[in-house]
Amino acid sequence: MNVASKTGIKKKISESTIHRLSLYCRALTLLERENYETVSSKELAKREKLTPAQVRKDLSFFGSFGTRGLGYPVPELKQRIAAILGIDRVWQVALVGVGNIGSALVSYKEFMKQGFHIVKLFDNDQRKIGSNHKGIIVSDIANLETEIRDAGIEIVVLAVPATVAQYLVDDVVKAGVRAILNFAPVNLRVPDEVYLRNENMSMELEYLSFALVNNPAKKAVKHT
Amino acid sequence: MNVASKTGIKKKISESTIHRLSLYCRALTLLERENYETVSSKELAKREKLTPAQVRKDLSFFGSFGTRGLGYPVPELKQRIAAILGIDRVWQVALVGVGNIGSALVSYKEFMKQGFHIVKLFDNDQRKIGSNHKGIIVSDIANLETEIRDAGIEIVVLAVPATVAQYLVDDVVKAGVRAILNFAPVNLRVPDEVYLRNENMSMELEYLSFALVNNPAKKAVKHT
DNA sequence: ACTCTCTTGTGATTCATTTCACATATATTG
């Protein structure tokens, strides 16, 4: 991912770096609660099982936030990272598919905390349409495109069966949405200008399965 | 991750390779359903948005499964990958925390399909203990260690609040479990011999947020 | 049997990410 810097030069920021920013943000929230004023790259690294050099390098892509000899100012750094991640604001999110996973996500408080506000729900099941989930009325999937557009939705979470995911993604894209989080275990096609991320919960279980089968006695595994 | 080969030499297999094996397995299941007898690395790559070379290299770590000029035999390759991943068998899984996420996971059919059988449920809420979810009675978390041991649980899924996750993980480890999938947004400490994977659903949303904020017009993003 | 086409398997190469190591800057202590 390219990021425009102050100099106008586009730097390449890796996916891993961005994911680690999320971790730093999380650690800083705790540090703030513990009334830390500053934190060293060493301490930050320890808390998220990373190396100090990694922390410093990651942050250096976006600026110099620290003070030599002292460390990073906790509340300020947290704010800066939140701004980089774009989670210092509210995002209008729609959730498509109010099944098992979908229902869980509506009630998932972490999303709300991070500024991801689910404001629209969609389903194709007549029994669900019109019902109320956490104060949101479930809309008919038939009106997906217009309702998403009218509500100013910026991010869509897809929690539908794999078989229908592609059709729905197409509609979502037509509605002008440029960011989609997909929970269906299927590879979706989207235009280049649309960001698609997949959340594949079986994958991590399969990784564990692989680990158990292949390493009767564990040596070392990297945590991300 | 190290893997013992037939020669006794331990090869280093990257996390990405293992994740891609999951993708190949998924694609092969569909190809099987479509009655393909063989598939080329090119076709397999196309279906999961990867490159043919990547597919061949990944598979070559584990053996030569293909035929030059022809491709890979679909059902056999699927079986081989399933064996490598350890999903050609049933795993006894316990789920700790029957809240929003937990309830969704009990009903999540993909897990069952992959051989991950949730056979024990735990919670600390008196109203939930004793209740029935999909035919499984929720046990009191107080008995975690003994019940997990007695049931022969091999993998534990943690879907509890971040504040209590560390205590529970400690108990789970004491019970002899060596593979844990954690949904709480917190960095858990486990001994070296225990495999821990984290499923952080906010992270992918944050990635999308970052993408939207930093790339008003998208160029190219790699998919994994 | 020979040629042509297709596609694998893999060493070599390129590209990306992480780690190292140190100059540089700040805080603290006596």
Add this chain to the structure above:
DNA sequence: CAATATATGTGAAATGAATCACAAGAGAGT
């Protein structure tokens, strides 16, 4: 205020992963 300790920021080096490119194997057609 000098000396010491601490911790950042960052080029350089090392490591790791993805891609390239091609030799070699296998089938099909004549």
